[in-house]
Structure formats: C-alpha cells, structure tokens
Amino acid sequence: MLQNFCDWLSNTSVSLTIQTITWIIPAVQTIHILCVAIVMSCMAMMDLRLVGVAGTRRPVSAAVSRFVPWVWGALPVLLATGIILIIGEPSRELLNPYFRLKMASLVVVIVITFFVQRQNTKDAAYWEARKGMAAIAGALSLLLWVGIVTCGRWIAYY
C-alpha cells in the first residue's frame, strides 16, 4: 500500500517538477542541513550543559531557555524541506528503514526536549537539583540527535 502511495506521489506534477529541475533537491538539502546545524549545535550545547561538560559558568536553566526555542524554530523548516524531499523521491525515503528509524528517534527526542523545557519553565532549579537525571536526559538527547543525523546520511546509501 505504501508502495502504491509512493508510486502515485512520484507521478504527481509537484513530484515530477522536483525530479526534473535538478537544482531543487540539492538546494533544499542545503537548507535542511543548515537547519540541522542550528538544531545540532543548540542541542549539543544544551545536552553538554545538562551532562555538566560545557558552559558550566551559567546555570542549566539558562542553557535550556537559551537553546530550546531555536530548535522549535528550526524544526518546522526541517519538516517543510523534508516533505519537499519526500515528494521528490517518495520511495527513497518512505520505504527506507533508516528514514523510519530517523523519524522514530525524532519523536522520542522531541518528547525528551519538550519535557526538559517544561520542567525548566515550571522550576528553574529543577535540573540543577537532579544532576543525575539531567545527565541522563542530556546524554540520551545527544545520542539520539547523533543517531538522527547518521540515519539521515545513511538514507542515501540504502
């Protein structure tokens, strides 16, 4: 069924346009990667602060409130550019196990990030008072983001 959907999608005029105009995919991928740069750097800085490795001069709450909004800002652009790439090459993405793993990891990391931010908003000292949990959340988040980027690149090699 998904195969049928991919076949249908790849024959729509939008998809055919993306397939025919050769610069669209690399241009959209470039925007996608630049947004990945924003997300990865912000999440790395926040996660390393949660773990207690980077930016330790300032409290955890400062790192969380500094970096998370940039992620929420970049994610819609990532989603939009990602959808354009899917429309251009539906079966390359939708039938790809790395793509599915990437999406599953993304859901998990969004939940973690949302939770980290929410607890921080409720109580600025929340993560400072729970160093072990903060370190686990930070390490898990960083690991998931690295996994997401890795899956993203391996989609091209499946």
Added chain:
Amino acid sequence: MGIPEFCAWLENTSFATAIRQSTWLFPAIETLHVLAIVIVVGSVTMLDLRLLNIAWRDRSIREIHEDVLPWTWASFAVAAIAGALLFSSSATKYYHNIPFRMKMALLVVVAINAAIFEFGIYRRVADSREGERIPVAAKVAGAAGIVLWIAVVACGRWIGFTK
C-alpha cells in the same frame, strides 16, 4: 610532483583504496564529516549572531568566544580530517570538481575572515556588554561568517550532485 600527480598518488594509497572499495567506509566517514560540520557551522553562527547583536546579547563576546569556540575548533579538526579522507578516495575526481574547488576557495576566505577577527577585531569587542554598540568591523566579520558558511555547506552538498 604537481597536484594531478599528487591526486593520483593519494588515491592509490592503501587507505584511499580501502575507502573507495568498502561499501560502508565512505558513508561512515561522510556521516562523521556531516556531524562535525553541523557543529562547526551552528556553533560559529552563535558567535556571529552575537557580533550582529541578534542573539545572546546578555553575554559578553568573550564569554561566548570562550564557551563555544573550542567546540568549533575541535569539530573543525574532525571535519577536516574526515574531509581529507573522503577526498583521498577519489582525489582526481574531486580535484576537477567545480563545487569542490569553490568550497576550498571559500574556506580560504573563511580563514582570512576568522584571522582578521581573531587577531584584531576580537580584542576590541571582547568585553562589550549588553546594549553596548558593536563596531561595524565586528558586524561585517559576523555577517561574512554566516554568509560564507552557508556557501560552504551549499558547495559541499553540490559536490554530491555533480559528476
């Protein structure tokens, strides 16, 4: 030995041959390259945005420079080594690739921009506090940094779409 001869020698080294012939080595090194680049670009942009007075205005430029740039440099080293390995696998092909040449030329400009900032402008703006005016030279360095890195990423992506 000229550059074409060097490329021919490089791609015949044992590690270059191994990368070229393996099914997973190239994507694995490329993944490392991408991971390192996104950290380089994102982290340096944090500083550039501060120079433009757009983000992180409540911290001094020195504080951001000290907190963020070590990660940028470490990631850049990883990106450069991974990139050199990727280059070695098909050195001659990349040497003749136009986006690759543009990327390398842009990196030279990035280096010049960074050097001008590090060895001159930085000392003047390092301790500027919130609300303080940032000199035009620093703003130009920040804006140039952002534009240049976007171009570097675009060229990098284009390499994969050209023969």
